Amino acid sequence: MTSQTTTPTASHYSSAHVDPAAQVADAGFVPVQTRSERPHSFEPADFGAPTGREVNWKHTPVAKLAGLLADEPGDADAVSYDLEQAEALLEPAAEGVETYGEFFRPEDLPSALAWKHGPRGLHIQVPAEAELGEPVVVPIRGAGADKRAFAQILIEALPHSRATIVLEHSGSAQYAQNVEIIVRDGAQLSVISLQRWDDDAVHAAAHQATVGADATLKHFVISFGGGVVRVNPSVELTGAGSEGYLYGLSYADAGQHLESQVYLHHKGPHTKGDVLYKGALQGESAHSVWIGDVLIGPDATGTDSYEANRNLVLTEGARADSIPNLEIETGDIVGAGHASATGRFDDEQLFYLQARGITEEEARRLVVLGFLSDIVQRLGIPALETELLDAIEAELAAVSA
Template identity: 55%
Template sequence: MPTSEQHGIKEHSDGRFGFVPVQTRSARFKSTDVNDFEAVTGREAVWKLSPVGKFTDLTGGELDGSAYPIQSTDVDGITVEWVGRDDKRIGTAGAPEERAAANAWTNFEQAMAITVSGEEAKEIMIVRAELGTGARAAHTIIEAKPFSRGVVILQNNGSARLSENVEIILGESANLTVVTLQEWDDTAVQLANHFASVGRDARLKHVVVSLGGSIVRVNPSIHLAGSGSDIEALGLYFADAGQHLEQQVYVNHDAPHSRSRVTYKGALQGEGARTVWIGDVLIGNSAPGTDSYEQNRNLVLTEGTRADSIPNLEIETGDILGAGHASATGRFDDEQLFYLQSRGITEDEARRLVVRGFLTEIVQQIGSPELEARLQDAIEAELVGTDVK
């Protein structure tokens, strides 16, 4: 009997006796070696909504993994240094599930390590603005020591073709806010994967703000590993004509009495503006007492845009406090506009007020007054001179 046939079952071209899809989010294949992944075709689950033909150099080509210029201030209780690939923290928060992340992991030479210690509140901003136009790999470690408190802001400016991995490690009872701010030039391409491990009674606030760049894809993967761990995952994005802004969020409740709140909000304007949000939440059988909710809201400002919003929820235990998800994409609320216009506000200004109010909900939760003010100005700049309809 031919090897391709057994008991009347014929072997499929994509594998022996047909392809069996992964049944749960946590079972996806992971590897730090790019050679363990097939070439990206765009048919894969993680790539099917992405313009993969525009960044083949990042998913399969050789990347510059050398250290790059950064700007930061000296802050007591926070150290910033470059460490080698043998640093014991590398690989403790997670591992790539797709080829671009694995390519970055294979090619980086040194990792930027940010270590937060001490119980007093503190804040640091790390600025990258000179990455250039060549294909580059990067790796960042952000560690919050037990009982520490801090805010780490990663600001991205200028040109870039970048694939990177960011590992975030929270010790017991740490309280950390990580903000990644994408204000790239119009031609920049960024493929970023963030892996977070949240320890016992620790709290992480993870904020993704994407405003600039041609293609920006920031995918946070949060492992609630310790009892009582907590994640507040926030996202704000504003896509203009021709921009592709993408976020794939994964929260893995793996410990009892863990809590998660995921809130992403975006606006789209201009021909070809595209956003993608995918939210996966897994409540494992080892996580009784879980409290989880995720939501994504998109506000469409003009014709010719597209917003994909896909929430997914897996529950493997019946002992939970609550779990739910919501998704909505739409235009302006006519009642809000009518209310504002009835008080003498012009229609154009009323529409802009609605947009600002819609996005301000995320800005106000960041917890850094100076950054919040800057982002309000950035949102205003996006709206100035725009024919919002």
């Protein structure tokens, strides 16, 4: 990959619709109507500090992200990366060549600041034709809630390769992260972003991916820990016959805010997409946010796409916000749809189990495990699946204690 990144010109901004409070320079104050029309810029100054009234910030506790909204360098020791397992895949940058930014374009202030202040160098490149039998795990550990960090990560699967990359977050920090994902023609890549932060961590991430012809990306956002976790994946199915599967799992406890704004853009013909996010919430002021946007472009003939979000509220005082959106610009598609549901336990399921001698507490545990394990089992990593199911069991034990 040898593309040169340039600072965007005014043409990078939408002239039709602009988010009123994003205050992007020279853009005016007309509300954004669709995700595709949000302005993009590499320059933090082109974005005003969010107020919480903007369409992309109105469900987020903006005040808690204050440390990631200041145009100042982060702390060098805020976050550490264990690259031992990924070392063989790290691609050194050629002198004078910018390997980042072939596809990535920041669409909010934390992302633009991460682009400006985040060091470049973590470029994981899966060789062409290679098939990695084991997942590559990159542990990312924060040094403390008073530490600020900006990061840029580039994951590239070269043609006809197969691999799974796991970004495993733990510890605590104020962490703004850009993840650029490039899936070349014929490649099959899974990227798992696992958030198991301490309760005082703040994590704002932008994942942007492009998928080539006959290539497949499976993208997972798994969030259990953290005070505020905002991971927003954006995937463009660029090549003919490309496929994108976007899955998410969250378990919000008292005081936690777990958020994902998902964007799937069908751009090439005969593409296939599936979006499924599931969440459980328990405890006072536990809050989850899911906003799903699917755009089927004018050239995306033969598209087959579906998105859904399901939330299970386990206790009083918890709230789930769920907003699906679908935009279709061609009539020649196989199918498209979206769905959203938030509710408490299914009384019929509980009755069925209790009628067979199972206690109410055990019945509730089985219902929640069955609800969430659907996502866990799609990971395809037995050890991680077991670890996550154990984590769900621990969360359920805490609410019933």
